[in-house]
Amino acid sequence: MAEGERGAFDAPALVPLDTAQRGKGPFVWRFTLLHRLLHALAMSTFYVLVLTGIPIRYSCAPFSAELMRLWGGVERAGLIHRIAAGVMVVYSVAFLGWLSMRFIVSKEKLKWLRGYDSMVPDLQDARDFIKQWKWYFTGKDRPRFGRYGYLEKLDFFGEVWGLIIIGGSGIILWFPEFFSQWLPGWSFNLATVFHGYEALIAAGFIFIVHFFNVHLRPDKFPLDAVMFHGRGTLEYMEEEHPALVEELEGRLDGPPSPTAVLDAPAPPPSRVQTFFGAVLGFLALGIGVLCIGMIIWAVAIC
Amino acid sequence: MLRPVAAFLVVLGGLAAGTPAPALAQGDQGCDLCHGEVELLRQHVPSLAEAERLSVTSSVIAASAHEGESCASCHTGYQRWPHPDGGTTETCVSCHEEAGRLWDSSLHAHPRLDELDPADCASCHGSHDIRWVDELREDDGIRTMNATCVSCHETQAMVPSEPHGDTVSCAGCHAPHGTKGVDDLTAAVAPLAQAATCGACHEEAAEAFPGDAHGAALADADPLALDDLMEAGAEMPATCTSCHGGHGMVAVDDTASLAVHVDACATCHADEADRYFGTYHGKATALGSHVVATCDDCHGAHGIFASAEEASWVHESKLVETCGECHEHAREAFVAYDSHPDPLDPDRNFPLFVTFVFMNALLLGVLVVFGLHTFLWWVRILIDSRRSEATEGSHG
Numbered sequence: 001m002a003e004g005e006r007g008a009f010d011a012p013a014l015v016p017l018d019t020a021q022r023g024k025g026p027f028v029w030r031f032t033l034l035h036r037l038l039h040a041l042a043m044s045t046f047y048v049l050v051l052t053g054i055p056i057r058y059s060c061a062p063f064s065a066e067l068m069r070l071w072g073g074v075e076r077a078g079l080i081h082r083i084a085a086g087v088m089v090v091y092s093v094a095f096l097g098w099l100s101m102r103f104i105v106s107k108e109k110l111k112w113l114r115g116y117d118s119m120v121p122d123l124q125d126a127r128d129f130i131k132q133w134k135w136y137f138t139g140k141d142r143p144r145f146g147r148y149g150y151l152e153k154l155d156f157f158g159e160v161w162g163l164i165i166i167g168g169s170g171i172i173l174w175f176p177e178f179f180s181q182w183l184p185g186w187s188f189n190l191a192t193v194f195h196g197y198e199a200l201i202a203a204g205f206i207f208i209v210h211f212f213n214v215h216l217r218p219d220k221f222p223l224d225a226v227m228f229h230g231r232g233t234l235e236y237m238e239e240e241h242p243a244l245v246e247e248l249e250g251r252l253d254g255p256p257s258p259t260a261v262l263d264a265p266a267p268p269p270s271r272v273q274t275f276f277g278a279v280l281g282f283l284a285l286g287i288g289v290l291c292i293g294m295i296i297w298a299v300a301i302c
Numbered sequence: 303m304l305r306p307v308a309a310f311l312v313v314l315g316g317l318a319a320g321t322p323a324p325a326l327a328q329g330d331q332g333c334d335l336c337h338g339e340v341e342l343l344r345q346h347v348p349s350l351a352e353a354e355r356l357s358v359t360s361s362v363i364a365a366s367a368h369e370g371e372s373c374a375s376c377h378t379g380y381q382r383w384p385h386p387d388g389g390t391t392e393t394c395v396s397c398h399e400e401a402g403r404l405w406d407s408s409l410h411a412h413p414r415l416d417e418l419d420p421a422d423c424a425s426c427h428g429s430h431d432i433r434w435v436d437e438l439r440e441d442d443g444i445r446t447m448n449a450t451c452v453s454c455h456e457t458q459a460m461v462p463s464e465p466h467g468d469t470v471s472c473a474g475c476h477a478p479h480g481t482k483g484v485d486d487l488t489a490a491v492a493p494l495a496q497a498a499t500c501g502a503c504h505e506e507a508a509e510a511f512p513g514d515a516h517g518a519a520l521a522d523a524d525p526l527a528l529d530d531l532m533e534a535g536a537e538m539p540a541t542c543t544s545c546h547g548g549h550g551m552v553a554v555d556d557t558a559s560l561a562v563h564v565d566a567c568a569t570c571h572a573d574e575a576d577r578y579f580g581t582y583h584g585k586a587t588a589l590g591s592h593v594v595a596t597c598d599d600c601h602g603a604h605g606i607f608a609s610a611e612e613a614s615w616v617h618e619s620k621l622v623e624t625c626g627e628c629h630e631h632a633r634e635a636f637v638a639y640d641s642h643p644d645p646l647d648p649d650r651n652f653p654l655f656v657t658f659v660f661m662n663a664l665l666l667g668v669l670v671v672f673g674l675h676t677f678l679w680w681v682r683i684l685i686d687s688r689r690s691e692a693t694e695g696s697h698g
Binding site: 055056057059060064065068069073074075132133135136137139173176177178180181183184185186187188189190192193194197198200201204205208209212213217218219 | 590594635643665673680682685
């Protein structure tokens, strides 16, 4: 759809809701199509895993039997849980493999490991973390994040860590007869605890920390759809990733790139993209809040 | 037209002659002369209903279990005219001695509450159209008999869909003549008698039960102590109805029975049940799965023994076989899984205890650190935006 054209999903009213479209300056590409597809996959498989897992973990809660019936019974829910887990393992391993390949062939290996462009946690993240807490109390010297702040690195590596712990314990619980060739009996009791608690940590981190940091902070409320349409205004980028924007000086003057190329100037999201970004975002937020509500409810009564 | 006239003549003759036996000479046919004629009876009694009650012919008796008996077998003295006051002068007991003896010991003969009338032979059996015992054992007879009991015991009706509904009579379990209260230790449904009562049909279960842990606990229990327990309404050693229930029973092959049965075990084994519900077996069962193991899948049902005993299905030596019923390649390490784990008990399962404490600490740590991280961020932004508003305000 060409710029300015009115489509079937005309939704200009949704634009001010989207943090990434607020403020001045040209749009900048932040996420490529691959990033966004992976995020959509991660989001949907995570929701399936959480919504099939919650009723088993909190089988004592009144909503659990109902939720299980919606899935078509315990066995069906178990199958869906395993399929979603399988999909998650496949795209996660594939993406990690792809990243490793790109790192290996890269001529700027240091750029991958350090500085404004890096996704690898380093000492700067520890310093930023401390700075952030100081900023809470003094209101001065706010940390200036690069492409990825420590919370974003935590989101990514938290998922990798979760995949290892939850996926590992999950596969042990899936095939206990097989693993009992090497593992002692109590390891299956341990696997249950690891699986359930690590999943709870993951859900808590996503639905509380990630949601707040990305969408619900008063300065970003109610939605940041950058992960859905892939771009944000320069002002938005300066606010969220000042150390990255510093490096982009002079590189944003060219014509907007219609395809998502990192750090290139971008056309504003079309109205269709804005519409679906908002719908997807609010849907995901709603389900997440529902999940947290169910968990709190269950913890309170079980 | 002729019979009323004949009856009238008989009555007249009787009145004239004092106390002869006008009907006796003709046997029961003589009784029928009057008791077969409602119109005639109506002239001698105050209401039509009473006349109808008195209207009984010998053909009714001939069709009943008392076929071959005469009216006078029960109504002795009634060959005289006028009939003596009162109802049946000779009781059923003169023939049915055993039934009478049992009845005299029953709650029907001596109700606990003064306002209740005793239920006598006729209350259940009727009077003239008494049915053969064999007839009562058929489905139709059982339904009739149970309907009779339910006419007083209104809340105790069994529904046809339950396993005993319409196929077992009330008397089948509650003893036909010596019916006692369910809280009476001498009742047929009392704990000590259940194995025999239910065992009359369920032989296999009844044979296994007395030897197992529940049966032994019951056998070892002091009957006086049982009586006290019963009076106190306290938990009794488990018998048939403890697990299966009585009225409103659920068939063991009914999928709805899984949770019911676990709950039945849980009434005594609450701690074990709690820990079972902490495992996948318990959680899936609670959510309606019919596939995963419930209590009896591992422990058995009628031959339950403590796990330390070799006869137990969950004795160390049997676990591979028992778990192997579902888990095909179960082996030693596999069956060492703790199926009733208590993560808070370090003595029972130390690695589990450590893991549980660690994961709770990790969860709490993440939630506290990042909860605060989130909350303080929110506060900081609010403070900053207030300040900038105030600054703008002062400029404006």
